Amino acid sequence: MAGSGASSPRKRSDARRNEANLLSAAAASFVDAGVDVPVRDIAARAGVGVGTIYRHFPTRADLLVAVYRHQVEACAEAGPTLLDQKTSPLAALADWIDLFIDFLVTKHGLAGAMQSDAAAFGTLHAYFLDRLVPVCAQLLGAAASAGEIVPDVDAYGFMRAIGNLCIGAESDPNYDARRMVGLMMAGLRPQ
Known part of the structure; x- marks a missing residue:
């Protein structure tokens, strides 16, 4: 036994x-x-x-949902770990954004594949927001408290802006979403 x-x-x-x-x-x-x-x-x-x-x-749908959830969890778990490991909150935020961009590029393909089941996709989107918005808020708050970025950056709006900058990146080799997000990040720095 x-x-x-x-x-x-x-x-x-x-x-x-x-x-x-x-x-x-x-x-x-x-x-x-x-x-x-x-x-x-x-x-x-x-x-x-x-x-x-x-x-x-x-089924392929089962695999798609599992990949989506796996990547959400990886991003969610990475935030606090990066804050502990990095020399500055801004470095942690930048590394987390890189992970988030990787997820978004995959997510866009997954979203298209899952559109036929709008209810399941809606549930996954709510899961995505519930898990990742608080992590992003924690990273933004830490960077703002350290004086590395301007205060009062809304995590949801910030994530949405990154998402919008990533649209099309998976299908256009001439578009550099990371560069665009980097330019947006530069705008967060205090003047």
């Missing part, structure tokens, strides 16, 4: 790690080749068989 209890958490931990690797591979595949990338390509990138993907995610 003690032996089975010890191996059970390990399997769950391994399964979670495998699923996270699979979701990261799927997200990278979506960025590189779009959301219609063949499942076999995702499996190859993740180093698993196609059956493993279908065992975890029976």
